[in-house]
Amino acid sequence: MIPDVVTTIAELRARVLGARHSGASIGLxxxxxxxxxxxxxxxxxxxxxxxxxxxSIFVNPLQFDRQDDLDAYPRTLDADVAALGNLGxxxxxxxxxxxxxxxxxxxGIDVGRLGxxxxxxxxxxHFRGVATVxxxxxxxxxxxxxxxxxxxxxxxxxxxxxxxxxxxxxEVVGMPTLRExxxxxxxxxxxxxxxxxxxxxxxxxxxxxxxxxxxxAGATDPATVRLAAAQAIPTAPxxxxxxxxxxxxxxxxxxxxxxxxxxxxxxxxxxxxxLIDNVRATPPLR
Ligand code: PAF
Numbered sequence: 542m543i544p545d546v547v548t549t550i551a552e553l554r555a556r557v558l559g560a561r562h563s564g565a566s567i568g569l570x571x572x573x574x575x576x577x578x579x580x581x582x583x584x585x586x587x588x589x590x591x592x593x594x595x596x597s598i599f600v601n602p603l604q605f606d607r608q609d610d611l612d613a614y615p616r617t618l619d620a621d622v623a624a625l626g627n628l629g630x631x632x633x634x635x636x637x638x639x640x641x642x643x644x645x646x647x648x649g650i651d652v653g654r655l656g657x658x659x660x661x662x663x664x665x666x667h668f669r670g671v672a673t674v675x676x677x678x679x680x681x682x683x684x685x686x687x688x689x690x691x692x693x694x695x696x697x698x699x700x701x702x703x704x705x706x707x708x709x710x711x712e713v714v715g716m717p718t719l720r721e722x723x724x725x726x727x728x729x730x731x732x733x734x735x736x737x738x739x740x741x742x743x744x745x746x747x748x749x750x751x752x753x754x755x756x757x758a759g760a761t762d763p764a765t766v767r768l769a770a771a772q773a774i775p776t777a778p779x780x781x782x783x784x785x786x787x788x789x790x791x792x793x794x795x796x797x798x799x800x801x802x803x804x805x806x807x808x809x810x811x812x813x814x815x816l817i818d819n820v821r822a823t824p825p826l827r
Pocket of ligand 1 (some may be wrong): 572573599601604671674675693696697
């Protein structure tokens with residue numbers, strides 16, 4: 542199947558209304574394109590759960606804190622549309638920046654404390670931009686369910702809270718992170734890794750594994766866990782661990798002591814590419 546690619550909000554609304562009138566539930570898979578198997582798992586689940594699936598492809602300028610990162614973000618619309626068609630997605634919403642933001646938006650979603658740490662601390666304004674565009678997509682598509690990857694744990698926590706705090710009638714479905722055979726989390730940014738630097742990228746998932754094992758072995762001090770994780774990061778000129786934190790899975794606040802399940806989250810620079818990943822870790826029962 543080749544999906545219909547809709548570029549205007551008016552047409553998208555009309556198409557979704559038509560599907561709804563025919564009794565279909567609506568699933569939304571928001572993406573920025575450059576799709577990989579992780580996105581495919583979201584679309585596949587959305588296909589199974591809903592009568593009509595809309596995938597959005599929009600590289601949202603509001604969530605980029607650096608112009609060079611926005612410019613370098615991979616754009617592969619034709620291949621993405623073909624892949625979505627193979628997964629049974631019938632509608633692709635691919636608006637231009639001027640369709641989504643005809644004038645620079647004055648208002649935005651304040652993500653509160655949820656954006657204070659991890660990526661929020663290192664990418665000012667990022668989550669305000671994410672929450673704002675997701676709110677707009679929810680208003681435009683009005684889906685019954687929306688699908689997001691757990692790789693972006695902080696993003697997912699913020700979207701869950703957005704839905705709760707604003708009483709949005711959307712069920713948020715989080716899907717597990719998919720990985721390469723060596724453990725590297727699938728990400729649209731992986732394709733920007735230089736071939737000679739690809740082997741370094743796996744250090745982040747190794748660090749998370751070391752951190753998780755430390756917690757499972759009884760470590761309760763986040764500094765000890767960070768130290769264990771840092772051992773997995775090679776000393777190489779173009780590799781830098783930006784952050785590695787143990788946080789509460791819902792509030793995304795760093796914990797002082799690990800006494801229950803935490804999210805371990807990290808960001809690693811490999812050359813010019815910034816990778817993020819996370820795992821859950823639970824201490825042993827005492
Ligand atoms: O995860 C992403 O691809 C983006 O942050 C999202 C949710 C599509 C919003 O632009």
